[in-house]
Amino acid sequence: MRLGFSSALFAFARPSALRNIVALARLAHFLIVFGAGALALHALQGGPPRASEHYLALSALAGALCVLVFHSFGLYGHDMFGSRLLIRRTLLAWGAAFGLVMTLHLLFRFLRPLPDGSLALWFALSFVLFVGGRLVMLWLFQRRIRQGAFIQRSVILGMTDNALRLAEQIHHRADVVSGLVGYIDDRRTHRLSEPPPSSLPRLGDIDDLERLIRDGGVDQVLVALPAQARGRNEDLAQRLRRLPVQVLLVPDMGSFHFAHRKLVPVAGVPMFVIAEPPLQGWAPVLKRAEDLALSALALLALAPLMALVALAVKLDSPGPVLFRQKRYGYNQRLIEVFKFRSMHHHLRDEHAARQTGRADPRVTRVGRFIRKTSLDELPQLFNVLAGSMSLVGPRPHATATKAANVLFEDAVQEYVARHRVKPGITGLAQINGYRGETDTIEKIQRRVEYDLEYIENWSLWLDLSILLRTLPAVLSGEAAY
Structure with missing residues (x-):
């Protein structure tokens, strides 16, 4: 997650100011862990004075270990002054620090038995304070910098x-x-x-x-x-x-x-670095796991709705329920994409040589509704399970799709770069209003810009954010018909 300002904001700050901010952040992290630990282990549980001493000692040890682990995870480096909240890295670092504290507890018996929930409260409260503290720190530092403080001439x-x-x-x-x-x-x-x-x-x-x-x-x-x-x-x-x-x-x-x-x-x-493969390291594995888990759950939850749509399509006009179309997938390879049929079967356009427009006579009555609500895209969940698509990614386009009578790959120089990842059912362009017809070159250019931005900044958090924003975008959108 990013804040509404650029990391370049801090590029010209005085080194002494940055060093002071880092020192304050380390102190704040120590106090957060110490205070949350003392609260969770003692204040909420009570206990004899001797137990209090044990709790305070463990909280202080946890605070010191937290600062050391945060340092090893790079939370006090250049990224500290970036525009991201670093939620994932903070969670991993705090989890590692907390796990180390619990390991020491098991080895040396620092803690007496505690009621369930005390350690969970300590972990959760500290994490919330870490994120809140970072928000406050960046907001104050941003404000002071905009006022001219800390700036190098x-x-x-x-x-x-x-x-x-x-x-x-x-x-x-x-x-x-x-x-x-x-x-x-x-x-x-x-x-x-x-x-x-x-x-x-x-x-x-x-x-x-x-x-x-x-x-x-x-x-x-x-x-x-x-x-x-x-x-x-x-x-x-x-x-x-x-x-x-x-x-x-x-x-x-x-x-x-x-x-x-x-x-x-x-x-x-x-x-x-001019170019590098996207989704490196464990990223492809994590994204595939995300696709398998969420698409399987979605298919189970949406099975009754998909059955109703299939029945409506079958009753509305003769022809198959599903429409299969060749589209460009990962690495420019052709894949077969599934959709609920929304056109009269004898008027289907398998290569999308002509984009669907408003009041298009080829579209059936049911087809007009399912296209408007994007219900026609639901069978692509099977594409996701099979591995040819992802839940989130650049939308796949048919081979002959054009904007202003110009093929997409000819209209936008960077168009093919969007095929460096698997195509998706939804994407960054769609939640920003670019779904439906692309009748102008400007529209496909904006789509490609959003697609490339997604590829360069991919994370599980970004995927989840896009998925959560997809339904409101579909309900409020006017572009699909």
């Missing part, structure tokens, strides 16, 4: 094309308070290849920069000089190293147009 060194891209990137991130106060360049403005934005004043040359740093007016220097000026860069690096300032080398901003803004070391050399 930054300057760009060298008004090159790369520097202009950086300034534009910062300008278009409305949620970022960068502390960018100006730029430094030995050349006058009229000698620059392209004038800098009016909001970015020239602060002088390198001598002026040194004076600003020594006077405490600059905390961070963003070096955007061209890589070809190697000798110049080395001289500046040596000069800036002698000053109390943070110096960052700006990478080629042109790379950001096709990279994921993620760096990985290869033989000690940092490289941009």
